[in-house]
Amino acid sequence: MSTIDYNEKIPNNVGLAEDKALQRALEHWQPNYLSWWQEMGPDGSHGFDVYLRTAVSVEAGGWAHFDYVKMPDYRWGIFLNNPEPGRQVNFGSHKGEPAWQEVPGEHRANLRRIIVTQGDTEPASVEQQRHLGLTCPSQYDLRNLFQVNVEEGRHLWAMVYLLHKHFGRDGREEAEALLERRSGDADNPRILGAFNERTPDWLSFFMFTYFTDRDGKYQLCALAESGFDPLARTTRFMLTEEAHHMFVGESGVARVLQRTCQVMNELKTDDPDRLRAAGVIDLPTIQRYLNFHFSVTIDLFGADESSNAATFYNSGLKGRFEETKRDDDHRLHGRTYTVLGVADGRLVEREVPMLNALNEVLRDDYIRDSIAGIGRWNRVLEKAGVPFRLQAPHKAFNRRIGSLAGIRVSPDGRVVSQAEWAQHEREWLPSPEDRAFVASLMGRVAEPGRFANWIAPPANGINKQPVDFQYVRFN
Numbered sequence: 001m002s003t004i005d006y007n008e009k010i011p012n013n014v015g016l017a018e019d020k021a022l023q024r025a026l027e028h029w030q031p032n033y034l035s036w037w038q039e040m041g042p043d044g045s046h047g048f049d050v051y052l053r054t055a056v057s058v059e060a061g062g063w064a065h066f067d068y069v070k071m072p073d074y075r076w077g078i079f080l081n082n083p084e085p086g087r088q089v090n091f092g093s094h095k096g097e098p099a100w101q102e103v104p105g106e107h108r109a110n111l112r113r114i115i116v117t118q119g120d121t122e123p124a125s126v127e128q129q130r131h132l133g134l135t136c137p138s139q140y141d142l143r144n145l146f147q148v149n150v151e152e153g154r155h156l157w158a159m160v161y162l163l164h165k166h167f168g169r170d171g172r173e174e175a176e177a178l179l180e181r182r183s184g185d186a187d188n189p190r191i192l193g194a195f196n197e198r199t200p201d202w203l204s205f206f207m208f209t210y211f212t213d214r215d216g217k218y219q220l221c222a223l224a225e226s227g228f229d230p231l232a233r234t235t236r237f238m239l240t241e242e243a244h245h246m247f248v249g250e251s252g253v254a255r256v257l258q259r260t261c262q263v264m265n266e267l268k269t270d271d272p273d274r275l276r277a278a279g280v281i282d283l284p285t286i287q288r289y290l291n292f293h294f295s296v297t298i299d300l301f302g303a304d305e306s307s308n309a310a311t312f313y314n315s316g317l318k319g320r321f322e323e324t325k326r327d328d329d330h331r332l333h334g335r336t337y338t339v340l341g342v343a344d345g346r347l348v349e350r351e352v353p354m355l356n357a358l359n360e361v362l363r364d365d366y367i368r369d370s371i372a373g374i375g376r377w378n379r380v381l382e383k384a385g386v387p388f389r390l391q392a393p394h395k396a397f398n399r400r401i402g403s404l405a406g407i408r409v410s411p412d413g414r415v416v417s418q419a420e421w422a423q424h425e426r427e428w429l430p431s432p433e434d435r436a437f438v439a440s441l442m443g444r445v446a447e448p449g450r451f452a453n454w455i456a457p458p459a460n461g462i463n464k465q466p467v468d469f470q471y472v473r474f475n
């Protein structure tokens, strides 16, 4: 391994070629990463040449280099955004100190936990999506799936770099453990709930990349404010890739809606049975998928009141979304925030110390952003002259974490009895029959320019290529 040209094999801007300790750590980890990719990466894809973008530098345009690549040979790189001269810790009790270039000893355990929790989501989503290639609705979509997968792999590298570079032996052990947990495994699952759910079909995949990759965006934005400068710079670069993942989800759902509306107009019907018989996904089913992914994803922000969230903020490790654009003291002592709770079987608002409610603050920012995109989906329906409108369910709907766990709330925000829940659950969440129907549509369409019947083609190809471009060579 000593003859490796590091800059060629592992594109980076962290001086890897000169950093012997980091090289040793990566030399041990990289073969295990590749074994993990062989075992858990996209099923059956290892020989394909895929038209992918590879990040080769952080300069404008340098992160979007396109070429055909076999995914096991993808050059997973390590990139930090360029340093900001004179950057400071911008919030919490260390506000005004120079940003840390090394891990502050007193915050070491918390910082490691934050990095590991973020890092764990990256391989988890690759595992969740590993069978989807077998049922792709088009080559264009297949390429997008693989692009998301290799970039989640690179995000794992980004977090492992921090663990190797800054956390010594326990960092190396955590990096190994990131390759050992498995999404949905009974004995050694991924850390967060939504990352142990299945992503069994392409409607789920589009909902996942819309909702759950957007959670990724908000978590990364909060970490991009970190007083630990290497974490801030790494996550800033990761955000450039996350934008594409959310595009895949948003445009994917929009294309499903477009196709359904087209058939609704052709057949002049909104009857789910007739639409299903015509091979498209009826709008109420899409709404139920939305309800599921929205509710499972907002649980990822954690409990509405959390002393950990307060500690992470106070110690300058994890900020708020757009922390430095906010117009307050960035310490938040004595400030309050409204959270939802339950009293006497009703939802009630409570004022709690804002520092303890920072998970809720981030969740609310996320919800606003999610709802804006649902509005863009509704414009597809509007344009087609279809009166149905998609809606985000109430924040208390189907929650498993925080003070809203353990009660039953309808999508429109009424606390309901267990009996009423059981009576309506099939209208509110995807039923086994819904999932079986969607699964029945998932046949593989892989000729350039052809699309499955249930989804419209995209308006444009990738990287200004035509829609019928050969995005994947199966060899």
Ligand SMILES: [Fe+2]
Pocket (backbone or CB within 6 Å): 122, 151, 152, 155, 216
């Ligand atoms: Fe990611």
Ligand SMILES: [Fe+2]
Pocket (backbone or CB within 6 Å): 152, 213, 216, 241, 242, 245
């Ligand atoms: Fe992502």
